[in-house]
Amino acid sequence: MSAGLTTLLSSPDALLLMLLAIPIGMVFGAIPGLGGKIALISVMPFLTGMDPLAGCVFLISLHAVVHTGAAAPTILLGIPGTGPSTAVVLDGHAMTKRGEGTRAIAAAAFASGVGGVVGMIALALIVPFALTLMTHISYPEIFVLTLFGLGFAAVLSGRYLVKGLIVTSLGLLISFVGTEPTYGVQRLTFGSLFLIEGVDLITAVLAMFAVPEMLTAKRGQQRKMRVLENDTSFMTSGVLSGLRDIVRHRWLTLRSSVLGVIVGIIPGLGGDVAAWLCYGHAAQTSRTPEKFGKGAVEGVIGPEAANNSKEGGALVPTLFLGIPGSSGMAIFLVALVPLGIAPGISFAERHSDLVWAMVWALAVSNVIAALVLILLARGLQRLAQVPPHILTPFVYLLALASIYITTQEWRFFLVLGAFSVVGYLFLRLDWPRAPFVIGLILGPETEEALVKSLSLWGTDFLLRPVAFGLVVVLLVSIHSLPRRLSRRAAQTQEAMQHAD
Amino acid sequence: MVRYLIGSKPGGGYDRYGRLVAKHLERELEGSRFIPENRGSANGILALREVHDAALDQDILLIFNTGLLLSELGGQDGMDMSLADFNWIGKASSEPRILLVRKGTGISSFEELRQRGEGLIFVTSGFGGASNVQTTMINTTFGLGLKVVPGFGGNEAEAALLKDEVDGLLMSESNVPQLLEADAAVPLLAFGRSELPGLQDLPQGADVAQTEDERLTAQLITAMTTLGRITVAPPQMDPARVDVFRDAYARALASPELRAEAAELGLPLDVLPGDETQEIARNVLSGNPRMRDLVTAVFEN
């Protein structure tokens, strides 16, 4: 492992390219709709002839810091920069509206940095067991894990459990619209050709969160926010409170980072899943779960830590087996081709220096990116201080642009309009909206794992040892959930009475 | 700017060939910029349609899953275009197909598979993809009684075999050596002559065929192995432009740079120019009616 650091430090080319990759990656993250995959694809033509180490470090740093950059539009404008940032939109943007944008950005940046480093340490500890872990985790286990994710939807629904589950089902159902990947059947498209690729995640998240918030933005909110920011005359107080949040929630940061690594290792579970699992985990373990969705800083920390740590985890199947751990990693694998590197079964043994140098680059670039974001936090916060009547049109245009960049299809503008009405209704009726996105993200993964499990093992699939263990844990946590929820509700009520 | 669509998920063989070809086409056509895009859903039918419906002046190419020939032959839903209408730019390889089983099954020959194959799980690419149709055809005509499960794309099938979750595969030769190296699989049968170590002396599909249906199946699969990694242009592309791409393709595939890179990546090459490839494909598409019936039966399954 330390040999990797020496390798990295002794190559000035690699260090230079790493520093170059950080701003490029952050910009690709910050422009909604672009993201890590497009960043990798865009730089591929420049890779030919590069030194393999320098090239690998460049690629991995580029891909790693995208989420850190994405925190800016996600938190300040409510427009998710990348898929995994959809988990940060809710609480990050709510904090901005409360005038705590700097704090949210700082917390996101610190969590990302810590996530990157903890991810690296966890990775070093896990790697010896990773291959064993992978042989025990297959479709049945992935299926049960996705059930955990769906279970978090219930936690996030709080008092409105049934409504939350209805919204989850709706999200799941929408996720099945489009061409079924194995049989090529056009499902639930009702004959519309543009739906054959399915409903785009970014469109749905914008319609559920960003647009309804803009629609209901109050004129008076503006002034209040300025006052709050002026109160904190000390230059970096927002940054400091972000740091304090991380220290206060250090265990959450740590757990989310480790969870991120594990989800990253499992092929077939993408970054979106890692982020939402950790969002759910943060809500479930929070002392104040009722604050989630209304600007709880834990809702920023959990997914941000996982976003960056899961990159390390995803390297394991990618480099050790040549099986991409996520769609981003699949493109990463392809981008390695011009460097003359073809990971496969014995690649990591033969090139362990290179592998560890990449892991170190991952951690170091995450830390640098976090620092950059922290330095920019105050300046970026000003963006959110623009009065709503000037900000709103730009948010709408940016939302439409990010939809067009991801889908290349104008009809999704109309889908945005239609879903915005649904999002608005849910907001006004006080229905939980996060479960919708959880359903939408986990739908395809849940279905694939379930159908493949049933095809290979029949209904016996739940009897595989790890799957069976997970089912038991799931049942126990479901059993204790209502009690814990009601206890928390009682505590909150009590606290409120005391406050009165 | 030339859009180069790859009709498969990232990471697999089509992807590697596609990106290699795109990169070297870009070098051959000075001042051009090739942008590879993966379009794997529904075995690339959607990508094929996109190319089919492309605007007249659009520079768009596609490397497609050879299985689409079978989709057309079997009249699969959604396949209402004829591949013969497209402008074929060329093909990059012949990829013999190898039928293999997991070592743990204890099966060491195709004869044993015939006798003891009942219930073994063979996984394939998506329904209607080449490996799916061919595996199902072998299974039904040779009466093996296997359970064929579709939906395992890219390296997923190999990973499942390595993890002892499935019992066998029909796969392209280039991916077999690493499974043999890991001592995970036993090759049983080849379709097309393979030059790779450990695969040269395998019996051919045609050798073990006994009935007429078995012979037809072996014949179709073997014919398709010669049509590997095909690049096409839209049917309506200007003939002069098509010639530009065909020439560039021939030059790129003959260039020492591409050959060296392909060797390094372990991608075997066996190049044919566009017009000749198109001819072979026409013959397959307008072939024996019984063959068509056998393929159709797979899709109606």
Next chain:
Amino acid sequence: MRIERAVLVALALVFALCLAVASTYRWQVALGPALASGIGLTLCILQLALTLRATEGRSIPPLFDYAHRTQFLWLGCAVGAVTLLGFGIGGSIYVFCHIYFETPKRRLVTAGLSAAATIFVVYGVFETLLQTRLFAGLLLT
């Protein structure tokens, strides 16, 4: 209360429709949508029953009040302008109008500058710098 019931009924209908459609597919394709819509339908009926039984209604702020209706109108304008005239032209016209008419003092300069910024971002940043062509509008393609 009435609106909530209407939403529940609408959702129940959507679930029922999808359940019916899903039942025509083979099991591997039907399983996911059938489970999602089946569970959704059941829960909608359950929630409807709960809502009907509850005698006192929660007070819900009025839906689609005047301010929100205006905002919806602007969203419609944004979608319409971009769909018909694209990001460059439609987008900048929309930004100009939105800012001009929504600013209490009707500031021509602010609106004009914002529209110019939009044009710059669409053509300068996206098209030239990032090589990303944004939608040019149905009427102009």
